[in-house]
Each structure stands twice: as C-alpha cells, then as structure tokens.
Amino acid sequence: MATVEVNRVSKSFAGRQVLADLSLTMGEGELVCLLGPSGCGKTTLLRIIAGFIPPESGRVLVAGKDVTALSPSARRMGMVFQAYSLFPNMTALDNVRFGPRVAGRPKSEQIARAGQLLDLVGLSEHADKYPHQLSGGQQQRVALARALAVQPQVLLLDEPLSALDAKVRVQLREEIRRIQRETGVTTVLVTHDQEEALSISDRVAVMNEGRLLQVASPSTIYREPSCGFVARFIGSGAVLRGVAEGHSVRVANLALPASAAAAHVHGAAVEMFIRPENVRLQPMNGQLPPGAVGVEVRERTFLGSLTRIRLTLPGTDDQFSLWADLASEQAEAFIPGSRVVAQWDEAAPRVMPDADAGLRNG
Amino acid sequence: MSGAGANRMGPGGWTTLILAGVYFVVPLAMTAAFSLWEGGSTYGFEAYRLLLASADLPDALLLSMELALATVAALLLLLVPAMIFMNLYAPGLRPLFEFIATLPFVVPAIALVAGLTALFTGPEWLIGTPFYLVIPYFFLALPFAYRSLDVGLRAIDLTTLTEAGQSLGAGMGQIIRMVILPSLRAALVGSTLLTLAVVMGEFTFANVLLFRTFAVYMNQMGQHEATAAAALAVVSFLITWAAMLGVLIAGRGQTSIPGGH
Ligand SMILES: Nc1ncnc2c1ncn2[C@@H]1O[C@H](COP(=O)(O)OP(=O)(O)OP(=O)(O)O)[C@@H](O)[C@H]1O
Numbered sequence: 001m002a003t004v005e006v007n008r009v010s011k012s013f014a015g016r017q018v019l020a021d022l023s024l025t026m027g028e029g030e031l032v033c034l035l036g037p038s039g040c041g042k043t044t045l046l047r048i049i050a051g052f053i054p055p056e057s058g059r060v061l062v063a064g065k066d067v068t069a070l071s072p073s074a075r076r077m078g079m080v081f082q083a084y085s086l087f088p089n090m091t092a093l094d095n096v097r098f099g100p101r102v103a104g105r106p107k108s109e110q111i112a113r114a115g116q117l118l119d120l121v122g123l124s125e126h127a128d129k130y131p132h133q134l135s136g137g138q139q140q141r142v143a144l145a146r147a148l149a150v151q152p153q154v155l156l157l158d159e160p161l162s163a164l165d166a167k168v169r170v171q172l173r174e175e176i177r178r179i180q181r182e183t184g185v186t187t188v189l190v191t192h193d194q195e196e197a198l199s200i201s202d203r204v205a206v207m208n209e210g211r212l213l214q215v216a217s218p219s220t221i222y223r224e225p226s227c228g229f230v231a232r233f234i235g236s237g238a239v240l241r242g243v244a245e246g247h248s249v250r251v252a253n254l255a256l257p258a259s260a261a262a263a264h265v266h267g268a269a270v271e272m273f274i275r276p277e278n279v280r281l282q283p284m285n286g287q288l289p290p291g292a293v294g295v296e297v298r299e300r301t302f303l304g305s306l307t308r309i310r311l312t313l314p315g316t317d318d319q320f321s322l323w324a325d326l327a328s329e330q331a332e333a334f335i336p337g338s339r340v341v342a343q344w345d346e347a348a349p350r351v352m353p354d355a356d357a358g359l360r361n362g
Numbered sequence: 363m364s365g366a367g368a369n370r371m372g373p374g375g376w377t378t379l380i381l382a383g384v385y386f387v388v389p390l391a392m393t394a395a396f397s398l399w400e401g402g403s404t405y406g407f408e409a410y411r412l413l414l415a416s417a418d419l420p421d422a423l424l425l426s427m428e429l430a431l432a433t434v435a436a437l438l439l440l441l442v443p444a445m446i447f448m449n450l451y452a453p454g455l456r457p458l459f460e461f462i463a464t465l466p467f468v469v470p471a472i473a474l475v476a477g478l479t480a481l482f483t484g485p486e487w488l489i490g491t492p493f494y495l496v497i498p499y500f501f502l503a504l505p506f507a508y509r510s511l512d513v514g515l516r517a518i519d520l521t522t523l524t525e526a527g528q529s530l531g532a533g534m535g536q537i538i539r540m541v542i543l544p545s546l547r548a549a550l551v552g553s554t555l556l557t558l559a560v561v562m563g564e565f566t567f568a569n570v571l572l573f574r575t576f577a578v579y580m581n582q583m584g585q586h587e588a589t590a591a592a593a594l595a596v597v598s599f600l601i602t603w604a605a606m607l608g609v610l611i612a613g614r615g616q617t618s619i620p621g622g623h
C-alpha cells in the first residue's frame with residue numbers, strides 16, 4: 001500500500017519516442033486503468049514502473065521514495081503478465097509460495113501464506129495441480145495470488161484477462177476488483193478494453209502516442225471527455241468536425257444545436273461529440289420541428305435490448321455519421337434508406353476545440 | 363489423427379513403408395544372425411561369450427564412456443548458459459548460433475582431424491591423453507545438443523518466466539536453478555543422450571589419433587573376429603536404441619507427468 005508517482009518519464013526505442021514526458025500520480029490503494037490503443041506505450045510505462053526497463057529521463061517514486069535505480073527484484077511490486085507466466089515445473093501452491101521462499105521465509109509460513117492466497121482467489125482445491133492442468137482463468141488467478149504473496153507495495157497487471165473468453169473475463173475482472181479492495185494494494189491495470197476500464201477502476205488514464213490525454217473517474221471520462229480522441233475511444237458516439245456558431249455547430253451547411261458551442265469563439269474550429277443514447281428519432285411527417293435535423297437511416301445493428309442505428313447528414317456524401325440507440329422494438333420502424341427526424345437536448349453535445357484543425361488546414 | 367492418416371495411406375504409401383522397413387531390418391537381422399554363426403551350420407552365443415571374456419573391451423568401453431561424459435559436461439556447461447543468455451538478452455545473435463551449430467555438419471570429419479593434428483602443440487595434460495578427443499567430439503555433438511536445447515527453450519516463455527521470477531524477488535541464479543533448468547529437463551536429458559550416442563559411435567577421430575575407444579575396438583575386432591564384431595554391433599545398436607527410448611520417454615514426461623520433485 002503506497003502512493004505511486006511517475007514523474008516526467010520519457011522513453012524512446014531506436015529513436016522513436018514511445019513515452020513523452022509522462023506524469024501520473026496514484027493514491028494509496030487506488031486502482032488506475034491504463035487505457036489506450038495498441039502501441040501507445042502502456043506496456044512500456046508499466047515495465048518502467050516495474051523496473052524492467054529504465055526510463056531515459058524522469059523518475060518513479062513509490063511511497064515518496066525514488067525507486068528509479070532499483071532492480072525489479074528489489075522493488076516489491078507484484079506483476080501479472082498477459083502471457084501465462086506460471087512456472088511450469090511447480091504446482092499452484094509452489095508457484096504461490098515462490099516469493100516467500102526466495103525471500104527465505106520459514107517453510108511453514110510460506111505454505112500458510114500460499115494457502116490463504118489460493119483461498120482468496122478461490123482455488124484451494126487446485127493447490128496441487130500443475131499449470132498445464134489448470135484453465136487459462138485459473139492460471140491467471142494463481143498468478144494473481146503469486147504476485148500478492150510477496151505483499152507488494154504495488155500491483156501491476158498487464159492485460160491479464162486478454163487471453164480469456166468473454167464470460168471468464170467479466171467474472172475475473174470483478175474478482176480482481178474485490179481482491180484489490182480487500183488487500184488495499186495500489187494497482188495499475190493495463191487494458192485496451194474500455195468496458196473493463198470503466199467498470200473496475202477508481203480512475204481511468206487514457207493514453208495515446210505516449211501521452212496521457214485524460215486521467216479521471218470513469219463517469220467523468222464517459223460524460224466529459226477532454227478531447228475528440230478520448231470521446232472516440234471511450235464508449236461510442238459521433239464526433240463531428242465543424243465551426244462554432246452561437247448555440248450551434250455548423251457541420252456541412254447544417255446548424256446542429258449545441259449550447260456548449262457558445263463557449264467558443266464564433267467561427268472557431270470545433271469537434272462536437274454526441275452519444276447515441278442522447279439522440280431521439282421520429283418518422284418524417286411534414287415540417288421539421290425547430291432544433292431538429294433531417295437525417296438518413298443507413299444501417300441498424302441489433303445489440304439485444306437496444307438497436308444502434310447509424311444516421312448520415314444529408315448532402316455530405318456519407319462523411320458525417322451519428323448514432324442513435326433505440327429500444328429494439330421501436331427501431332423496427334426505421335428502415336435503412338428512409339429519411340427521419342433526429343433531435344437531441346441542446347445541452348447534450350460536448351463541444352471541444354478541434355486540436356487537429358491547424359494541421360489539416362496548414 | 364495419426365490413425366486417420368494411416369487409414370488414408372494408399373498402396374503407394376504402404377509399399378514405401380514396407381521397402382523402407384526391409385531396407386532397415388534386413389541388414390540388422392543379417393548382422394544378428396551372423397553374430398550367432400559359429401562356423402559350418404552351428405549357431406550359438408560363442409561370439410558374445412568371447413566379447414565378455416575379452417580383457418580389452420571393458421577398457422575401451424570405459425574410455426568411450428568417460429569421453430562421452432566429459433563431452434556432455436563441456437557441452438552443457440557452455441551451451442545452457444550461452445543459450446539462455448542469447449534468448450533473454452541478445453535474440454539478434456540467434457542466426458549466428460544457428461550457423462555455428464550447423465557447421466560440424468558441413469565440415470567433413472576427416473578435414474577436422476587434419477585441422478586438429480596441425481594443432482599438435484599445447485599443454486601436456488591435454489595433448490598426450492585421450493581427453494584430447496573431447497575437443498572434436500564437442501563439435502561433432504554440438505548440432506544435436508544445440509537442437510535439443512533449442513526445442514526445449516522455444517517451448518517455454520523464457521522472458522516472461524524470468525521477469526515473473528524477478529518481480530517476485532528472485533535473483534538470476536535462483537531463477538535458473540529453480541525454474542529454468544527444471545523446465546528444460548526433457549531437453550537436457552535429450553541433448554545428453556544424443557551426445558552419448560554420437561561419442562560412443564565415433565570412429566574416425568579416435569582411429570586416426572590412435573586411441574582405442576569402443577568404436578575403434580569394434581573395428582579391430584572385426585578384422586580378426588568377424589562374428590564377435592557383429593555381436594558388438596548388435597550390442598551397440600541396442601545401447602543406441604535404449605538411449606533413443608530414453609529421449610522419447612523424457613520428452614513424454616514433460617507433457618504428461620511434470621517433474622520437479
Ligand atoms: N523493446 C523494444 N524495442 C523496440 N521497440 C519497442 C520495444 N518495446 C516496445 N516498443 C515499441 O514501443 C511502442 C509501444 O509499445 P508498448 O508495448 O508499450 O505498447 P502497448 O500500448 O502496450 O500496446 P499493446 O496494447 O499492443 O500491448 C510500440 O510501437 C512498440 O513497437
């Protein structure tokens with residue numbers, strides 16, 4: 001149980017910058033998910049915290065102490081890997097007591113501790129099995145117990161669930177959260193599954209290209225993404241590029257209602273973001289009501305109780321899409337190819353400055 | 363799967379299999395029959411009795427065994443740490459390792475001997491003794507030992523296991539001793555037995571350098587006691603087969619009965 005501070009860490013491989021002056025502070029007992037697309041540097045950051053690779057510049061502090069120069073074995077950090085990493089020549093119990101064993105603890109203590117931890121992960125009956133006799137999910141549970149056996153100050157998990165099937169993944173992530181709460185160990189979990197990140201973390205850190213774009217609670221990340229990238233990456237929704245004009249955003253000659261646009265300079269390049277649950281649809285009959293937009297239904301995706309409908313703005317050559325989530329029985333009325341009326345609460349869209357606008361125009 | 367494969371095999375396949383079987387079995391059976399021949403139309407175990415009674419055989423056998431064990435020790439002590447190091451820290455060197463490990467196949471044994479005799483200067487304790495042979499045997503057995511270890515190392519995720527060990531507070535020595543070597547058990551047994559087989563059967567070096575190893579002894583015996591030499595050939599075949607069986611059983615043990623304790 002300790003605070004972790006990553007302080008202005010940079011790292012390049014073969015001249016390519018992978019982490020750029022990155023800082024992240026974690027409180028005691030906090031679970032932070034590192035979320036980002038493949039190759040954005042999540043594993044690199046985790047391995048720098050663990051001590052497997054040295055940062056080029058910057059420091060890592062644990063409980064206020066600089067550990068940057070310490071070897072991985074001196075850092076007291078538990079680690080669970082994406083690949084199955086149990087020692088194949090040892091039983092589950094021997095795997096779990098490996099840490100206390102190399103630390104020279106008495107054998108009775110090693111076994112008692114390993115037994116408790118196998119209990120904690122619900123695998124007491126499998127103590128005498130070898131890794132190849134355990135399922136993938138069971139192996140990762142043993143790996144978790146093994147990492148906890150050294151009473152780590154920090155627990156580092158690099159996509160521990162990505163090799164498991166969906167059902168086991170959901171079950172195990174909840175278990176990881178329960179165990180993390182019970183042990184109170186400060187935890188970093190790397191994932192590129194946004195649902196996983198939103199469901200179990202205290203805070204989510206969204207990364208792209210070696211930078212942290214936003215670090216905030218799951219609900220803040222979901223409702224108030226700080227930029228177009230976070231908005232696109234988390235959940236689903238439409239990000240439309242346009243120009244702020246009073247209480248609306250002009251996108252391809254259509255004024256889309258968005259009161260948040262008023263906070264931007266008139267004529268500024270912005271990105272408007274709206275989630276599918278905020279878009280309502282009606283059949284087209286006669287006049288467009290004020291604040292409504294005529295759109296075309298493109299395709300419907302059945303998601304169970306909900307159906308997601310993709311809509312395009314007229315006269316934009318399919319360049320601008322929005323999505324609407326409807327109860328599935330309601331969605332049947334909206335046939336692909338038909339013109340319908342889309343409406344949303346003026347306050348629902350987020351409007352963010354378009355960071356790439358300069359690049360695109362220049 | 364293999365059963366289905368066998369069923370699908372056409373008449374051509376069967377013919378090939380039978381011909382290959384005949385090709386291997388006939389010479390062996392003839393050798394075995396010849397080793398039992400006692401002149402005229404009498405057959406018996408006289409040749410084997412002669413073998414057992416021979417005073418020189420135990421010496422030759424012992425020498426070959428000693429050479430084999432020394433070669434195994436030299437190979438494993440050098441190869442195991444080098445290959446672990448290469449896999450962990452310098453995977454870019456793999457092509458170089460592969461190249462070196464196949465060289466002995468490319469250079470004919472007799473060329474190696476010629477090269478070695480040119481090196482006939484050196485410390486007394488090595489040049490004058492049969493242990494000089496460990497040097498060529500090391501290179502002869504290198505491809506086999508390397509291949510076996512390589513298969514074993516590829517079967518485990520060396521990097522992840524090492525990092526897992528480190529994150530649990532273990533040093534490199536502890537990780538090698540407690541995790542890597544036990545996980546490589548089958549590969550270690552395999553390269554040991556293959557090296558034994560290579561050294562026990564080697565003739566050219568020992569003969570040219572005038573040492574009386576098992577294979578040289580067998581050849582000399584063949585020059586005046588043909589049936590005894592045949593008996594020896596049968597015995598050495600059995601030894602080789604036992605070694606191969608050992609490799610197979612050790613390999614099977616890896617997957618069905620994990621060892622360690
Ligand atoms: N040892 C290395 N040598 C050279 N390049 C590396 C090395 N490790 C990582 N990289 C590069 O650094 C970048 C970030 O890699 P990293 O493994 O941190 O990504 P990641 O976010 O974990 O991705 P993923 O979700 O696919 O696991 C990648 O472009 C990768 O190719």
Ligand SMILES: [Mg+2]
Pocket residue numbers: 042043044
């Ligand atoms: Mg990764």
